[in-house]
Amino acid sequence: MAHQRTPTRQRLIQAATQLFIAQGIAETTTRQIADQAEVNEVTLFRQFGSKHGLLLAMMEDPQVLAQLGMALGQSTSQISNIPQALKSYANxxxxxxxxxxEFVRSLIGEAGHYSVENRRALGQGLSRANRYTAQYLTNVLSQQHVQIRMPPEKLASLLNSLLLGYAVLEFSSEFHELWQDRENFVDGLVQLFLYGALIIPDDVPLQTGTSIDVLSPTVYSELPTSMVHEILGRAAMQDDQDYALAYVLFGAGLSIDEIAGLERSHAYSDEQHDWLQIPVGAIRQVPLNQWILGQRYGYHPDNPLSRWLANRSDDVSALFIDENKNPLMPEGILQRWQGWTSDLITPLGQPPLLPQATVTWWVEMLMRGLSPEELSLLAGHPVELLSPYVERVKQRRAMENAVHLDQQYPAV
Known part of the structure; x- marks a missing residue:
């Protein structure tokens, strides 16, 4: 058998790796390891002295690092932007x-019982993994012409420590309330690195359509009512799909990653309203507004999205498609947005950014009376993230009340 031609020492290491991964270190016996390796248990003790001696050999074996999944295993040539690179690595x-x-739980939980040699080997294994990460980050950031505020090795150490810490937390306690889910943690991690560890030139775009764009430390302002209607009007002049796309942006408050993930089957109606089922990120249902900032854009079930779907002759399952009838990617959505807004300037003197469409919907929903908790459920983000916009709504209501009181004051 090919298995028997493998050197005994390597067979024992391979068997231990498989069993430690499957059931943890504490639950694995030397007899099980020996049986799996098809050797006598005495041979194991002769080779390694004990189970912890075998664990030490595992940690010192460079091939085990790949078996444990600690190496990245992904090519930097497939990465198109920095947020994607960070998110991809984290995932x-x-x-x-x-x-x-099981192995991670066991390795961390029993670390206090290991010898100095075991702990040193564990540290060396993590250091090797860290070098892989540092090289990955260096390649990605050099491709994007981005500088970092610390050496790559320290950046890699911080990233891997946070990921390992989250993994231990997730594996050991599913009842914590620190993060909604893994996706929520990864989004927060990417924000931390984008806006704390990296020095990103102005000409490097970060607007990829992920929730990062909205979740950045920058609190985006909502767009003026007249500008929103102007953008919708310009989209309507392009074609049915552009109009439907703009309608979904301003009528449901979705990010372009969420829109890119929509299929025809995710748009549906009940007796009175139209809905979208969001299949990515925070899985949820979102109503599609008929009114946008005081102007009606459709009647149930007749609106820009339903008209786009009714007029399609293709059989592509994606809700939005490109010129080649492939699913429309975030880059294509962003390109269309830039076409609608090419010469527009906001009151702050900047071109309108796509995340502002989402923020505009948030503010409108809060102004209409939706509570922050209800908006959190529809937006798929924690209430804490929405707090700047809750304050913004309070300011707007205060200004409206002040104007109302002024209009009621009798003339002198």
Whole structure:
């Protein structure tokens, strides 16, 4: 058998790796390891002295690092922007750890019982993994011409420490309320790195359509009512799809990542209203507004989105498509937005940014009377993130009340 031609020492390391991953270190016996490796238990003791000696050999074996999923395993050539690179790495890393969560729990929980040699080997293994990460980050950031505020090795150490810490928390306690879910944690992690660790030139775009755009430390202002109607009008002049796309942006408050993930089956109606089922990020249902900032854009079930769907002749399942009848990607949505807003300037002297469409919907819903908790459910974001916009609504209501009182004051 090919298995028997493998050197005994390597067979024992491979068997231990498989069993430690499957059931943890404490639950694995030396007899199980020996049986899996098809050797006598005495051979194990002769080779490694004890189970912890075998664990030490595992940690010192460079091939085990890849088996445990600690290496990145993803090519930087597939990364198109910095948020994607960070999010991709975090997700791959957490997925790899999730596949060996019994081993992670056991490794952390029993670390106090290990010898100095075991702990040193564990540290060396993590250091090797860290070097892979540092190289990955260096390649990605150099491609994007981005500088960092600390050496790559320190940045990698911070990233991996946060990921391992979250993994231990997730694997050991599912009842914590620190993060809504893994996606919520990864979004927060990416924000931290984008706006704290990196020095990003002005000409490097970050507007990728992910929730990062809205969740940045910058509190975006809502767009003026007249500008929103102007953008919707310009989109309507392009074609049915552009009009439907703008309608969904301002009528449901979705990010362009969420819109890019929509399929035809995600748009549906009940007896009185139209709805969208959001399949990415925070899974939820969102009503599609008929009124946008005081102007009606459709009657149930006749609106820009339903007209776009009714007039389509293709059989593509995606809700929005590009010129080649492929699903419309976030970059294509952003390109259309830039076409609608090319010469517009907000009151702050800046071109309107796509995240401002989402913020405009948030503020409108709050102004109409939706509570922050209700908006949190519809927007798929924690109430804390919405707090700047709750304050903004309070300011707007105060100004409206002041104007109302002024108009009621009798003339002198």
């Amino acid at each position: 791959v890393h957490l997925q790899a750890l999730a596949q060996i969560q």
